[in-house]
Amino acid sequence: MMVLVIGGSGSGKSAYAEELACTLAEREDTAKYYLAAMQVFDQEDERRVARHRALRKGKGFLTIEQPVRIESALDKMETGGRTVLLECISNLTANEMFSGTQTFSNAQTFHETRVRKAEETVELIRQGIAQIRRETTHLIVVSNNVFEDGIVYDPSTMDYLDAMGKINRQLAAWADRVVEVVAGIPVPVACGGTDGNRSALSW
Amino acid sequence: MYHNMDVERKMNLVIGGYAQGKLQYVLQKYQLEENVVWDAALPDEKEMLSEIIVVNHLHQWVRSRLLDGGCPEEEVQSFVNRCGNCIIICDEIGNGIVPMEAFERKYRERTGRMLIQLAREAEEVERVICGIGQKIK
Numbered sequence: 005m006m007v008l009v010i011g012g013s014g015s016g017k018s019a020y021a022e023e024l025a026c027t028l029a030e031r032e033d034t035a036k037y038y039l040a041a042m043q044v045f046d047q048e049d050e051r052r053v054a055r056h057r058a059l060r061k062g063k064g065f066l067t068i069e070q071p072v073r074i075e076s077a078l079d080k081m082e083t084g085g086r087t088v089l090l091e092c093i094s095n096l097t098a099n100e101m102f103s104g105t106q107t108f109s110n111a112q113t114f115h116e117t118r119v120r121k122a123e124e125t126v127e128l129i130r131q132g133i134a135q136i137r138r139e140t141t142h143l144i145v146v147s148n149n150v151f152e153d154g155i156v157y158d159p160s161t162m163d164y165l166d167a168m169g170k171i172n173r174q175l176a177a178w179a180d181r182v183v184e185v186v187a188g189i190p191v192p193v194a195c196g197g198t199d200g201n202r203s204a205l206s207w
Numbered sequence: 208m209y210h211n212m213d214v215e216r217k218m219n220l221v222i223g224g225y226a227q228g229k230l231q232y233v234l235q236k237y238q239l240e241e242n243v244v245w246d247a248a249l250p251d252e253k254e255m256l257s258e259i260i261v262v263n264h265l266h267q268w269v270r271s272r273l274l275d276g277g278c279p280e281e282e283v284q285s286f287v288n289r290c291g292n293c294i295i296i297c298d299e300i301g302n303g304i305v306p307m308e309a310f311e312r313k314y315r316e317r318t319g320r321m322l323i324q325l326a327r328e329a330e331e332v333e334r335v336i337c338g339i340g341q342k343i344k
Contacts, residue, residue: 012301013312014319048309094305152224153303161304186299186334187222188323189343 006143008179010172013148016188018091019059021146025089026063028142034085038065039077039136041096056091065089071099075132078139086140090133093147093175097168100125102160115159122163126170137178147172149184218287220329221296221340222322228338229296230263236340237294247271249286260290265297269318273310280321287328297322299334 007024011017029036038060044050070077074096101121137143150168176182182193223229243257247267250260272279287293301319306312326332332344
């Protein structure tokens with residue numbers, strides 16, 4: 005089964021996704037993997053990671069840090085049943101899109117390079133997650149709702165938003181269930197292409 | 208939460224994006240007048256004169272308490288414990304790009320976590336979109 009979990013900052017999406025991963029893994033007695041896409045740059049990041057680690061503690065997740073080329077995480081997994089929790093698409097997208105340095109000769113090439121980078125990022129992540137999905141029993145992907153502040157940002161941030169929107173739509177199309185977490189409450193968005201009613205989401 | 212068992216206490220939470228008609232929705236649904244509404248403020252004990260209290264723009268109150276170095280989590284909890292019957296209205300502010308400034312990130316994160324706690328305790332949670340309330344708890 006594949007589930008896409010979305011939510012805003014401080015919505016409780018991680019806690020929900022972990023609980024879900026545990027339930028699904030237990031059901032079929034699979035190993036549990038936590039794919040962390042976040043890169044740590046400062047103390048605030050460290051605190052964030054520590055909070056997430058504390059949430060997962062004792063739940064039996066094997067953590068794999070994989071900031072880019074997400075499918076390479078598969079090389080670090082055992083064979084057999086796998087429940088994979090991938091967190092999160094916003095970091096993975098930023099890492100793929102903004103890592104590495106590029107030089108530009110003029111504004112035109114800057115624009116072209118930017119657009120190409122965004123397209124490549126969508127394709128890379130799409131293929132990476134497709135491969136993970138093929139090779140796991142259950143896949144839960146956490147993504148962020150970063151789309152509702154109504155602010156027009158600089159062009160590269162807008163490219164990032166577009167790329168994330170495309171990736172989220174692709175993941176939702178693949179997913180058996182899409183859940184939005186609001187104030188800690190899971191709200192069904194879609195369920196296997198059906199009407200997505202609440203009862204269909206309780207397991 | 209410490210309940211006084213003699214009095215029935217009830218808290219409802221109403222959330223949603225900016226300008227979605229949350230206050231109007233609440234006033235209409237519960238047939239209330241504006242005089243029971245506290246805007247970005249929590250009444251203290253002697254100010255709790257109405258049977259039901261509506262707190263609007265809780266996120267703005269959180270912001271000002273954080274700026275003043277207060278602890279909004281504890282303060283709102285103590286208000287809910289003291290208050291007999293209240294409806295708390297708050298914007299959802301976490302659904303955007305991560306802000307550049309540390310304070311803005313803190314404000315978003317703490318408001319979000321506070322809403323999780325309030326939603327846990329609330330009798331009912333509604334999310335208002337385009338003036339329409341969706342009961343999510």
